[in-house]
Structure formats: structure tokens, C-alpha cells
Amino acid sequence: MRLPPNVKRISALTMSRLDMTLKTAFLMLEASHALGLEDDKKTLAIGRKMVDHGLAHGWDKEVGGVYDGGYYLKDRPGCTILRDTKNWWAQAET
Secondary structure (H helix, E strand, O other): OOOOOOEOOEOOEOEEOHHHHHHHHHHHHHHHHHOOOOOOHHHHHHHHHHHHHHHHHHEOOOOOOEOOOEEEEOOOOOEEOOOOOOOHHHHHHO
8 A cells, every 4th residue: 555655654554443442442451351350450541541542533523433543644743534434333343
């Protein structure tokens, strides 16, 4: 895939799947509970950061719903939404 000049690569990825960020935080907490770590403050703190990031950058504040994904651009801080599409899968994952 050819990238726009202002998109930087982060490892092998350039796009952040914001719905998966939210789902992964939930699955980490489920795994922690399954391992018997009911009061796992470290996993809870990391999961909270992931949820905060996903909602801050991926939630459509005007009409609701989660964007398909965002990009980390060289000339902009944080995550930037380039396509404001919302597919059914992202909504279901969240």
C-alpha cells in the first residue's frame, strides 16, 4: 500500500483500529479475571488508558459511533481520522 507522504509507519502499522483498542482492553480484563486476578490494578490501568485513547480519538462526538480507524501522521499530534466511515463490524466490536 502506498502511503501519503505525511503518514509515518509505526512498526509495520500506520493505522490504529480504534474499535479493536476498546475490545482488547475488555479482553485483557477478562483474561485477568480468568487467571484469578480479580483486583489487578496494573491491567485495569492499562485497559483504562486504552479505552480513554479509543474514545478520545475514535468516537464520533456529533452522531455517535466508532470510526473504522485513525492514522498517526508525522505533522499532527495524536491520532487523525482520515476517513469518517463507520462499518457495522467496528460498532459491534465496541
